[in-house]
Amino acid sequence: MDDEAIRLAGVIGPEQAVDGEGLGCVSFETALVRRVVPGAGDIDELGHVNNVVYLRWVQDIAITHWHRVAPPEMIASDIWVALKHTIEYRDPILPGETAEIRTWLGRVHGPRFDRHVDIRKPGARRYSARATTEWCRIDRGTRRPKRIGDSVLETFGLTALDPG
Secondary structure, three states: OOHHHHHHOOOOOHHHOOOOOOOOOOOOOOOEEEEEOOOHHHEOOOOOEOHHHHHHHHHHHHHHHHHHHOOHHHHHHEEEEEEEEEEEEOOOOOOOOOEEEEEEEEEEEOOEEEEEEEEEOOOOOOOOEEEEEEEEEEEOOOOOEOOOOHHHHHHOOOOOOOOO
């Protein structure tokens, strides 16, 4: 996939990628991490990053993670659909501040898994926003759910996740 297609797909910072990253992400400490600086259009009338932008970053970091670890044939055959987002907001990110976005995988259940995202200023003790999203693996051709099996777990560098 060329750089322009990656940008259009919502992948954050392909230039930030390093070999082996994105594998084994099961906690805050082992998470895939990207940094972004909000643009002028990301700031709301209160003078900080708009809540909808945080949600966009939640989706973009998930896409980034998938495109970082999955081989082209899996990207071509599978798509992930968000079924439910739970998000909390705490510490606003202001114009010119950097946001550090971390994501890691949680519980697997059938064709679904939970993905966690933590957004904060670099070095901050408190999150600006955190979210848990329930994602469902879908077959691109049939548009039907596909169970998350060993091949998907291995793609993420895992042997098992909490089955819940």
